[in-house]
Amino acid sequence: MTIVAPDAEGLRRAVDLLHRESVVAFPTETVYGLGAHAFSAKAIAEVYRLKNRPLWNPLIVHVANVAAARALAQEWPDAANDLSAQFWPGPLTLVLERARQLTRVGAPIDTIAVRVPAHDVALKLLEASGLPLAAPSANRSEGISPTTAEHVLRSLPEVPLILDGGPASWGIESTVLDLTGPMPKLLRPGALGLRALREVTGAIALPDEVVDGTARSSPGLGRRHYAPKARVIMAKEVSSVDHGSLAGPVAVLSYESVEDFADAQVAEVLSADPREYAADLYAALHRLDDAGVGTIIVQAPPETEEWLAVRDRLRRAAA
Numbered sequence: 001m002t003i004v005a006p007d008a009e010g011l012r013r014a015v016d017l018l019h020r021e022s023v024v025a026f027p028t029e030t031v032y033g034l035g036a037h038a039f040s041a042k043a044i045a046e047v048y049r050l051k052n053r054p055l056w057n058p059l060i061v062h063v064a065n066v067a068a069a070r071a072l073a074q075e076w077p078d079a080a081n082d083l084s085a086q087f088w089p090g091p092l093t094l095v096l097e098r099a100r101q102l103t104r105v106g107a108p109i110d111t112i113a114v115r116v117p118a119h120d121v122a123l124k125l126l127e128a129s130g131l132p133l134a135a136p137s138a139n140r141s142e143g144i145s146p147t148t149a150e151h152v153l154r155s156l157p158e159v160p161l162i163l164d165g166g167p168a169s170w171g172i173e174s175t176v177l178d179l180t181g182p183m184p185k186l187l188r189p190g191a192l193g194l195r196a197l198r199e200v201t202g203a204i205a206l207p208d209e210v211v212d213g214t215a216r217s218s219p220g221l222g223r224r225h226y227a228p229k230a231r232v233i234m235a236k237e238v239s240s241v242d243h244g245s246l247a248g249p250v251a252v253l254s255y256e257s258v259e260d261f262a263d264a265q266v267a268e269v270l271s272a273d274p275r276e277y278a279a280d281l282y283a284a285l286h287r288l289d290d291a292g293v294g295t296i297i298v299q300a301p302p303e304t305e306e307w308l309a310v311r312d313r314l315r316r317a318a319a
């Protein structure tokens with residue numbers, strides 16, 4: 001039995017594993033993370049092994065408060081002050097220059113990504129362990145991120161302990177912002193929208209990828225990612241897709257009704273509100289995988305900025 005309640009006993013077991021340089025999956029407000037002592041080479045190696053994650057892809061370090069984040073950074077720019085005051089705890093990851101005395105967290109780079117998660121269980125675990133916790137999403141590399149403890153168990157059955165904090169409230173990963181250059185730069189669109197960020201920082205540079213859908217931004221953003229087992233096809237008009245040649249069963253994932261697509265054997269109809277849609281997206285993809293569908297036809301969401309993170313994930317799922 002690896003899924004445990006996040007009560008005093010569950011937390012004690014989790015802290016014990018972390019102190020022994022093992023790993024623990026825990027809930028955050030975005031998705032579940034696979035946590036490890038950020039500066040234990042042994043624990044970090046276990047994270048990469050369990051996820052089958054490429055070694056060049058760095059990890060986000062989770063800390064309990066702003067002071068702990070600051071201690072990991074060589075430079076703490078004004079923007080980091082303003083953004084952390086406004087959005088932490090919360091779904092924003094800041095990339096900063098890593099403090100010189102610290103060893104790297106996985107990938108061989110001089111920067112460090114940090115955030116303070118807005119989840120009671122995550123914060124309790126950070127406080128009780130007294131450790132900065134590196135935590136990528138708790139799924140096999142390129143798979144769908146987990147928004148429940150059961151998702152983690154199915155993707156990473158070898159994880160010794162999973163703290164169950166219920167379904168993640170945002171359901172999509174944090175926004176990753178690089179503060180090492182002259183202008184804040186978006187590396188990964190995520191839960192926190194650009195409009196809210198701009199109100200604090202002013203202009204934000206967008207990666208080419210967001211603008212034209214080609215180049216790579218965040219090192220971890222390989223083109224294919226967040227992918228279910230089924231083939232994913234994006235279409236403006238679901239009903240216009242000729243499904244005759246598609247591997248079945250064929251499923252439709254839409255944000256409007258699907259009465260036009262009578263041939264779909266399975267349908268997931270999500271909200272037309274981007275935040276609600278994002279919260280349900282990964283769970284819907286997990287359900288479609290469980291249903292064993294061969295193809296998922298996804299109704300392409302609107303081209304507006306509010307849908308940026310959702311479009312990004314769907315594009316990668318379809319790549």
Ligand code: TXA
Nearest residue numbers: 030032033058059111112113136137173174218219220
């Ligand atoms: O919401 C989240 O961010 C979740 C929860 C568990 O906190 N974590 C998460 O981690 O999504 P992961 O490893 O699945 O994605 C981290 C992303 C990757 O694209 C990685 O390349 C990027 O952040 N990243 C990490 N450290 C970086 C750094 N120093 N510079 C640039 N990108 C970095």
Ligand code: MG
Nearest residue numbers: 136137138145
């Ligand atoms: Mg991930």
